[in-house]
Amino acid sequence: xxxxxxxxxxxxxxxxxxxxxxxxxxxxxxxxxxxxxxxxxxxxxxxxxxxxxxxxxxxxxxxxxxxxxxxxxxxxxxxxxx
Amino acid sequence: xxxxxxxxxxxxxxxxxxxxxxxxxxxxxxxxxxxxxxxxxxxxxxxxxxxxxxxxxxxxxxxxxxxxxxxxxxxxxxxxxxxxxxxxxxxxxxxxxxxxxxxxxxxxxxxxx
Amino acid sequence: xxxxxxxxxxxxxxxxxxxxxxxxxxxxxxxxxxxxxxxxxxxxxxxxxxxxxxxxxxxxxxxxxxxxxxxxxxxxxxxxxxxxxxxxxxxxxxxxxxxxxxxxxxxxxxxxxxxxxxxxxxxxxxxxxxxxxxxxxxxxxxxxxxxxxxxxxxxxxxxxxxxxxxxxxxxxxxxxxxxxxxxxxxxxxxxxxxxxxxxxxxxxxxxxxxxxxxxxxxxxxxxxxx
Numbered sequence: 001x002x003x004x005x006x007x008x009x010x011x012x013x014x015x016x017x018x019x020x021x022x023x024x025x026x027x028x029x030x031x032x033x034x035x036x037x038x039x040x041x042x043x044x045x046x047x048x049x050x051x052x053x054x055x056x057x058x059x060x061x062x063x064x065x066x067x068x069x070x071x072x073x074x075x076x077x078x079x080x081x082x
Numbered sequence: 083x084x085x086x087x088x089x090x091x092x093x094x095x096x097x098x099x100x101x102x103x104x105x106x107x108x109x110x111x112x113x114x115x116x117x118x119x120x121x122x123x124x125x126x127x128x129x130x131x132x133x134x135x136x137x138x139x140x141x142x143x144x145x146x147x148x149x150x151x152x153x154x155x156x157x158x159x160x161x162x163x164x165x166x167x168x169x170x171x172x173x174x175x176x177x178x179x180x181x182x183x184x185x186x187x188x189x190x191x192x193x194x195x
Numbered sequence: 196x197x198x199x200x201x202x203x204x205x206x207x208x209x210x211x212x213x214x215x216x217x218x219x220x221x222x223x224x225x226x227x228x229x230x231x232x233x234x235x236x237x238x239x240x241x242x243x244x245x246x247x248x249x250x251x252x253x254x255x256x257x258x259x260x261x262x263x264x265x266x267x268x269x270x271x272x273x274x275x276x277x278x279x280x281x282x283x284x285x286x287x288x289x290x291x292x293x294x295x296x297x298x299x300x301x302x303x304x305x306x307x308x309x310x311x312x313x314x315x316x317x318x319x320x321x322x323x324x325x326x327x328x329x330x331x332x333x334x335x336x337x338x339x340x341x342x343x344x345x346x347x348x349x350x351x352x353x354x355x356x357x358x359x360x361x362x363x364x365x366x367x368x369x370x371x372x373x374x375x376x377x378x379x380x381x382x383x384x385x386x387x388x389x390x391x392x393x394x395x396x397x398x399x400x401x402x403x404x405x406x407x408x409x410x411x412x413x414x415x416x417x418x419x420x421x
Contacts, residue, residue: 049128062118139386149225158250
């Protein structure tokens with residue numbers, strides 16, 4: 001098993017853990033950071049799958065813009081899920 | 083193969099959030115996770131082993147050894163549209179919160195203005 | 196009860212999805228349309244980036260529709276949040292370190308975004324990525340400076356101009372060529388900046404349009420009073 005394959009497995013575990021964290025977390029700000037982590041891992045995956053165009057899009061939109069839109073909405077509404 | 087598994091698990095986790103959670107921002111987060119999972123699945127289907135990205139930046143790259151460009155073009159536009167959809171959904175969430183002062187969908191019964 | 200039902204349903208969905216995906220081999224064959232694009236893209240469009248040639252040239256009409264969807268999303272968001280807009284937003288000052296570094300990095304981010312969409316036919320990237328990067332740079336300034344404002348009139352004109360450019364290039368193909376969005380300019384030598392005919396023009400227009408739309412969207416969201 002090569003080093004790259006191990007890296008892919010580790011990243012996949014991080015991806016799933018981040019997704020479960022984003023769904024389970026009661027503090028919505030932390031949940032949004034979880035979705036941001038999903039986007040980071042997905043961006044690396046797209047790069048490994050030879051799709052640099054998509055990796056660039058996911059990095060710019062998923063990590064920065066999508067996260068900030070969620071954060072602004074949480075600031076305008078309520079931070080904690082009851 | 084691990085990419086397929088990760089994509090399917092992402093879709094399932096996102097759908098779980100949409101089905102179970104009461105908080106409306108959590109539902110939007112779930113929809114965006116489903117979106118990410120579908121993007122990963124599409125790109126993984128287009129992958130070809132031992133090949134390069136579909137860019138002919140030098141003569142050494144041959145068309146027979148490249149990944150499928152069609153899913154990449156599809157996913158690229160899908161990510162941008164996903165951002166637009168999320169933004170409109172969150173704007174509706176802000177308006178809904180102004181009217182009802184809650185984010186719990188069980189308490190938002192009177193959906194009339 | 197609700198959770199148990201959801202888990203059972205999702206287990207069924209997951210089982211069928213996974214058993215279906217087991218039959219799709221991972222990393223083996225391509226679609227035939229993908230083969231066609233890869234074999235003909237350099238001769239037909241002059242663009243070395245196949246993804247760019249698909250988005251702008253082969254499926255350019257699709258992209259026009261997509262840019263329209265993004266425009267509708269930005270307009271719809273503005274309409275939904277319309278009467279909530281305050282004159283000035285109550286933002287906090289960022290710390291000195293953030294402000295100084297934001298001021299240093301901001302032009303570089305804008306430059307990177309412009310580079311990404313100008314070289315869309317040569318390197319990975321293009322109008323959508325470049326526009327998103329530019330919006331990220333403006334967002335950095337929004338967050339660090341209290342007094343930083345973007346003129347909505349300027350954004351509207353930029354966006355309209357970019358959209359009109361896209362449509363005019365499309366109709367030029369219809370008039371001097373044979374179909375909408377046909378590549379009427381000379382293709383040039385592949386792998387050079389001035390090559391690929393109308394593809395760089397359209398992608399620069401898309402980049403400016405996406406950048407202006409996303410900036411306006413963020414500005415509308417930030418200006419909403421609680």
